[in-house]
Amino acid sequence: MGMFSLSHLVGSRKKMKKQKNAAAQSFGHLTAGAENDTTDNQQEQNAAVLIVSDEQPEAPKKHSRSHNVAVSEEAAESPALAVHLLRETDLSSKKIRARLRDEPEYLSKFTVKYMEDNDPTWEFLDDEERVRKAFQVSAQNGDINGYTTARHQAVQALKKMEEPLTQEELKALIARTADMMNAANPNTTDNAEARQKADEEYQRDMEKAAEKLKSAYKETGIDLRG
Template structure:
């Protein structure tokens, strides 16, 4: 999905290339103030207007919309990564596993600890070397709660979450279209007079009239075959 800065939105980026046309070799260049003749023959000190092609640059420089997300994004936005951010970052950086396999490991394996937390706990807890990974994760969390996060457990999680956020990407074209469709359906459900609902009613009315007209023709033909004139129900 194409993203735009504030300068993009207000059209300021069109003028990025104008500086390239100016001579920057002289510190104080006042040649742009010298008199010149305009198209009408009058002299003016106004700078010449940039060619239109120099102002139209944004159209060609827009980034192409994403076709699909990277493994980093798929892991970063997952619930599994939010529950175990340190391990998520570690697996993304140290392995070539697919996002699917990484999320499976995040769901099955104990939470990982940062190097700082592991070293701190090793130096301050005599039982540390005898604990398994799950016990270490629980004890590090408990220690952080009771000791003002002296072991950096919560800080490590915070920084890991921020690292994951940097991996998030803009929506793909498919996601944009899905969001638009979801919004459209929600509007149709809440407002009977949306263009979609009005069109649907008109279509239903037309289909009903067509059915009635065809039924009338069939009834008329059946009466004619039996030698009886069809009654005029409209006069009753």
């Protein structure tokens, strides 16, 4: 039976083992670098983790109707109407958001009274025209009709309705922050571990391939050493 050295074909296992150890050692400084990283992304990830600290309010299982409206884009566009509908109706958050998309802004009683008393055209304007006119008077006269003040107070009222993140939202936030970290910094712990895992899988595949090759040669009468 012919004798050949397996190392001539795929390299010796001893060499492969050394390469594996060297690769593992090379990941050490990458991991250490990740631990010492003080970039903005690292700080952002740390901030996300701090959200779950004991000092934070207990996370709700699900959000209330008020919260769902308060954090919506529709409420940001029409805060006074959002507060009005939350306080004066029993509509679901979904229906309130639909109305916020379709209806003109809500004007406070103070603003309406001022405009009624001081604008002779007021009674002839439609709702959208009244909003534009109230905004114009506010902008040109130091918010004399209270339009801007009322809008600001509505925004503050909505802020008070916001609730802590749920457990699922916390997990999603931390996951997104980690993804941002890994995309921006190749030396994070996650990235270093991923490279090490890939290297280990590659080495195992190489060893299996070498055994398969050795077996195939043996069946043809040639014994590969090593």
